[in-house]
Amino acid sequence: MDSRGGRPGQVAARWGRAGARAPHAGAGREVAGAHYAAADLIERKNMRRTLLPLAALALVLVAGGCTIEINDGTTPDPGGSSTPSESPVTDEPFGDGSSENDNVSPTAAPPAKAAALTxxxxxxxxxxxxxxxxxxxxxxxxxxxxxxxxxxxxxxxxxxxxxxxxxxxxxxxxxxxxxxxxxxxxxxxxxxxxxxxxxxxxxxxxxxxxxxxxxxxxxxxxxxxxxxxxxxxxxxxxxxxxxxxxxxxxxxxxxxxxxxxxxxxxxx
Known part of the structure; x- marks a missing residue:
């Protein structure tokens, strides 16, 4: 009996040939690391394919005078919550300007009519x-x-x-x-x-x-x-x-x- 719990022929057949050494824990980590590195490389290539067109589109929009807002115009703070941007907030207009509580200007008076000749x-x-x-x-x-x-x-x-x-x-x-x-x-x-x-x-x-x-x-x-x-x-x-x-x-x-x-x- 072999020290690994089987006959020598069975062990050799399991690992490809007689006398071959069984894989150890370090070899498994090397294989997994290579797999993760390959996956990361593929993901980076995919991100480049996505980000490059988006960057080009952003340049076109900015050159055309468009404004791009992220997160609906809010700015995330370090804690992860969002704070409103500094853009002014305008109330809905109400009133006709005749009261000091109205938030609209009074209607401009029409130009004075010339006095009739005599x-x-x-x-x-x-x-x-x-x-x-x-x-x-x-x-x-x-x-x-x-x-x-x-x-x-x-x-x-x-x-x-x-x-x-x-x-x-x-x-x-x-x-x-x-x-x-x-x-x-x-x-x-x-x-x-x-x-x-x-x-x-x-x-x-x-x-x-x-x-x-x-x-x-x-x-x-x-x-x-x-x-x-x-x-x-x-x-x-x-x-x-x-x-x-x-x-x-x-x-x-x-x-x-x-x-x-x-x-x-x-x-x-």
Whole structure:
């Protein structure tokens, strides 16, 4: 009998050949260590395959302006728990800003509306501007109490018919008033003047000539249009035959007051 508890032939067959030594504990540890080393190498290779694409993706996202948050924006402390990030926390808005307890700003007040022009106000303004001349005068004509007298004897005087309302579409009330130019002879040339409201100050826009001895009876403004009632005559009538009452309608078109229609009726 062999000292290992079997016959010599059986022991030799068990370990491959007669006389071979049986493996000892140190050899088993070497085999296990080699196995673990091979497994660790495979795991490291797999991690590289996973981490490299993730790193490349992170670089692309950062270059594109994206923000990457880890752990939902929280930072783990040494004990393993998470602490909130330092990003500010905003409460849900409530209120309308009228109370000190509301956390929203009050609604901004709308811009102040320009005060409406007045008929007395335009009587102290000017006829003509740097861009638009009145009756070919090179400079604006300053009015005093609605009148101006030139060195050549010409007198320009505003007439009572006047209307206030929005003609420019900006919500501010403009002014239209009748005017007459007296050249010193028999001619009395009538017209209407439009002043635009610029922050409550009249700014000359233009004049519409109505003709010689065609007195204006009435001026009104509605729906962005000016309605002017004045007396006139047929083309073949004498200057004194004011037998037509004309109601003409005007609208501001391309910066000019243009007639868009009229209605005539007999006048006696």
């Amino acid at each position: 008929c007395d106000q335009v009587a102290e303004s000017e006829l003509g501007s740097a861009k638009v001349r009145y009756n070919d005068y090179p400079d604006p004509i300053p009015l005093t109490e609605g009148r101006w007298a030139g060195e050549d004897g010409v007198v320009v005087a505003l007439q009572p018919p006047c209307a206030i309302g929005d003609l420019t579409g900006d919500g501010a009330a403009d002014a239209v008033r009748a005017v007459m130019l007296d050249g010193g002879g028999t001619g009395k040339f009538w017209g209407i003047v439009l002043w635009r409201n610029v922050k409550g100050v009249p700014a000359y826009v233009g004049t519409v000539d109505l003709g010689d001895r065609t007195p204006v009876e009435k001026v009104t403004i509605s729906a962005g249009q000016a309605h002017v009632v004045y007396l006139t005559r047929p083309d073949d009538a004498s200057m004194v035959e004011l037998v037509i009452e004309r109601t003409a309608t005007y609208r501001l078109i391309d910066g000019k007051l243009e007639e868009i229609g009229y209605v005539d009726k007999p006048h006696s």
